[in-house]
Amino acid sequence: MKEIEVKEKEGIEEEHPMKHLLRMDRIPHIWCPTCGIGTVLTSFATALEKSEIPLDDISVVSGIGCSGRIAGYIKLDSFHSTHGRAIPFATGLKLGNPKLKVVVFSGDGDIVGIGGNHLIHAARRNMDMVVLCINNFIYAMTGGQVAATTPLTANTSTSPYGNYENPFNLPHLVASCGAVYVARWTALHVRRLAKSMGEALKKRGFSFIEIIAPCSTIYARRNRLGDGLSLMKFYHDNSIIKHGADTRELDIGFQSKIIVGKFVDIERPTFLDSLNEWNRKVLGEKFREYGGPIDD
Amino acid sequence: MKANPKNVLTGQHYLDGDHACAEGALSAGCNFVAGYPITPSTEVVERISERFPFVGGIFIQMEDEMASMASVIGAAWAGAKAMTVTSGPGFSLMMENIGLAAMMEAPCVIINVQRGGPSTGLPTLPGQADMMQVRWGSHGDYEIIALSPNSPQECFEFTIKAFNLSEKYRVPVFVMTDECVGHMTEKVIIPPAEKIELKLRRYTKLSPEEYLPFKPEKDLVPDMVKAGDGYRIHVTGLTHDEKGYPVMNWQTQEKLVRRLVEKIRLNKDKIIEYEEEETEEAEVVLLSYGISSRVSIPAIQKARKEGIKIGVLRLVVVWPFPEKRVYELAKKVKAFVVPEMNYGQMVLEVERAAKGKAKTILVPHGGGWVHNPEDIYKAIKEAVK
Numbered sequence: 001m002k003e004i005e006v007k008e009k010e011g012i013e014e015e016h017p018m019k020h021l022l023r024m025d026r027i028p029h030i031w032c033p034t035c036g037i038g039t040v041l042t043s044f045a046t047a048l049e050k051s052e053i054p055l056d057d058i059s060v061v062s063g064i065g066c067s068g069r070i071a072g073y074i075k076l077d078s079f080h081s082t083h084g085r086a087i088p089f090a091t092g093l094k095l096g097n098p099k100l101k102v103v104v105f106s107g108d109g110d111i112v113g114i115g116g117n118h119l120i121h122a123a124r125r126n127m128d129m130v131v132l133c134i135n136n137f138i139y140a141m142t143g144g145q146v147a148a149t150t151p152l153t154a155n156t157s158t159s160p161y162g163n164y165e166n167p168f169n170l171p172h173l174v175a176s177c178g179a180v181y182v183a184r185w186t187a188l189h190v191r192r193l194a195k196s197m198g199e200a201l202k203k204r205g206f207s208f209i210e211i212i213a214p215c216s217t218i219y220a221r222r223n224r225l226g227d228g229l230s231l232m233k234f235y236h237d238n239s240i241i242k243h244g245a246d247t248r249e250l251d252i253g254f255q256s257k258i259i260v261g262k263f264v265d266i267e268r269p270t271f272l273d274s275l276n277e278w279n280r281k282v283l284g285e286k287f288r289e290y291g292g293p294i295d296d
Numbered sequence: 297m298k299a300n301p302k303n304v305l306t307g308q309h310y311l312d313g314d315h316a317c318a319e320g321a322l323s324a325g326c327n328f329v330a331g332y333p334i335t336p337s338t339e340v341v342e343r344i345s346e347r348f349p350f351v352g353g354i355f356i357q358m359e360d361e362m363a364s365m366a367s368v369i370g371a372a373w374a375g376a377k378a379m380t381v382t383s384g385p386g387f388s389l390m391m392e393n394i395g396l397a398a399m400m401e402a403p404c405v406i407i408n409v410q411r412g413g414p415s416t417g418l419p420t421l422p423g424q425a426d427m428m429q430v431r432w433g434s435h436g437d438y439e440i441i442a443l444s445p446n447s448p449q450e451c452f453e454f455t456i457k458a459f460n461l462s463e464k465y466r467v468p469v470f471v472m473t474d475e476c477v478g479h480m481t482e483k484v485i486i487p488p489a490e491k492i493e494l495k496l497r498r499y500t501k502l503s504p505e506e507y508l509p510f511k512p513e514k515d516l517v518p519d520m521v522k523a524g525d526g527y528r529i530h531v532t533g534l535t536h537d538e539k540g541y542p543v544m545n546w547q548t549q550e551k552l553v554r555r556l557v558e559k560i561r562l563n564k565d566k567i568i569e570y571e572e573e574e575t576e577e578a579e580v581v582l583l584s585y586g587i588s589s590r591v592s593i594p595a596i597q598k599a600r601k602e603g604i605k606i607g608v609l610r611l612v613v614v615w616p617f618p619e620k621r622v623y624e625l626a627k628k629v630k631a632f633v634v635p636e637m638n639y640g641q642m643v644l645e646v647e648r649a650a651k652g653k654a655k656t657i658l659v660p661h662g663g664g665w666v667h668n669p670e671d672i673y674k675a676i677k678e679a680v681k
Contacts, residue, residue, distance in 0.1 A: 089366045
């Protein structure tokens with residue numbers, strides 16, 4: 001009896017390894033057991049620890065949805081904006097204070113579905129930000145409706161007889177719009193994902209990482225794919241690492257092989273580089289570069 | 297704080313209302329503008345994009361109005377003085393994020409150069425039919441401040457006022473102009489920078505350990521920080537406590553929404569502004585705002601020539617509405633005559649505030665052109681009958 005008491009006490013005193021990066025007063029989180037988002041957040045924490053960027057300089061922006069809740073748990077300046085508008089919100093943050101490192105952390109429904117227009121324009125402008133898009137193939141928070149990323153034939157609550165709409169190929173979409181860094185991993189590629197996130201954080205310009213994650217409660221259940229953990233393992237085991245793959249060949253089918261890796265890593269002037277360089281060229285000394293936030 | 301002389305185009309100019317709004321924003325120290333082109337507001341962002349490279353401001357033409365409004369909120373939280381500009385259809389698209397600005401208490405300015413609606417309506421012609429939309433357009437309970445200029449000079453001055461109010465109360469503040477004022481060219485006098493008083497954003501003096509981002513001060517407005525200041529804030533559109541954390545219960549909702557509403561309602565005597573003329577002996581009061589207040593002038597003059605005792609109450613700040621003053625006047629006068637370019641919006645407020653003590657007579661106009669002063673004159677005659 002005495003021994004058990006001691007053990008319990010030890011358990012309570014044990015510190016969460018990500019304590020300094022999480023808002024511990026908001027834990028437990030709302031994510032389902034074996035959801036992929038937690039793993040992705042852990043990889044992000046690893047990437048932050050390894051990066052040399054001061055944590056006070058990083059802002060995280062989320063939209064709405066399961067992944068959108070990340071902003072609420074991460075102990076950085078964090079903004080939980082409206083559905084689909086994380087990227088334009090982040091654009092305002094970045095331009096309002098160019099010293100900030102801005103990370104958009106959200107889901108496929110948010111970034112690609114309702115916010116798709118902002119995604120392609122931010123990539124086109126090469127807006128300096130990291131977009132981490134957790135793709136669970138479904139609108140999970142609202143109960144499992146069909147998404148712009150749902151694989152053909154997959155069952156959702158609004159495609160109850162199977163999905164017949166062609167999904168987006170995300171790496172190809174953003175690469176063709178001009179993203180300078182494009183990668184895809186699954187939630188179980190924890191080390192490779194963390195490394196990729198670190199590269200994206202270092203990169204100047206529009207970086208995009210798609211992360212394939214299981215929705216344990218809805219997608220897995222509706223499609224009889226076992227629990228979240230086995231689905232996470234399935235995605236991992238059925239992935240093929242192919243760095244530099246032709247992005248046209250990255251479509252994902254229902255329970256198909258998933259090509260992962262780093263597909264794009266190029267240099268191109270960012271939005272602010274172009275704005276400043278061009279104005280300096282055409283306006284000369286009369287041009288005044290943006291002076292940063294007021295009262296600073 | 298005084299305006300920065302580098303931003304202020306001191307002197308006498310010949311400007312249209314849209315350009316005057318742009319100069320007002322520059323004088324107010326606005327350094328971030330996001331916009332999507334839409335008639336008849338486009339001249340504002342055109343002038344901004346021409347002037348900003350010389351004063352260190354950032355203009356970005358976003359992909360739509362939802363993006364414009366969202367980026368304005370982001371820029372405000374980064375520490376910029378941010379603004380967007382639009383008209384009818386774009387204003388409708390901004391509504392969700394206007395609610396976000398209210399919820400996140402992001403200081404920002406929105407200029408709406410109103411055109412005829414609904415829908416695409418009359419892109420190149422005036423309207424005043426977004427006056428209720430500006431007050432109630434986003435879902436949920438919140439308060440905003442709106443001003444209505446009637447000349448290019450006022451477009452300049454009211455845009456500065458709008459920035460000052462948004463900094464003080466941390467709400468979206470609207471300049472509700474219209475196509476007629478926006479495209480009307482007149483003399484605009486821009487004073488020297490030292491004559492332009494600017495309200496500074498109130499940043500916290502507390503340490504990150506002590507600071508609560510949504511804990512209000514005495515005036516119900518919380519002190520702010522910027523992203524990157526080291527406070528590791530969380531800001532959300534969800535119902536939140538003083539820490540900024542989402543809390544899904546009625547108690548937190550009650551406390552937050554009540555404060556968002558009361559920070560304007562309890563401060564409204566400091567915010568409300570109107571012009572009054574000859575109301576002392578008046579038997580009828582013409583209540584108007586924006587371009588309709590100017591179109592009324594010939595009607596008022598004609599009525600006065602005939603010996604009708606007519607007073608004028610012209611709203612400078614349209615929202616919050618000066619209900620107390622309207623009630624006081626209602627007890628003394630026979631009627632209010634309310635010309636507006638819509639089929640009855642602000643007149644509903646006049647009616648509500650008058651509490652049956654005086655008649656209210658709407659002089660409606662569907663938009664597309666201003667009132668014929670003769671119609672306003674006829675309404676005045678009817679009011680004193």
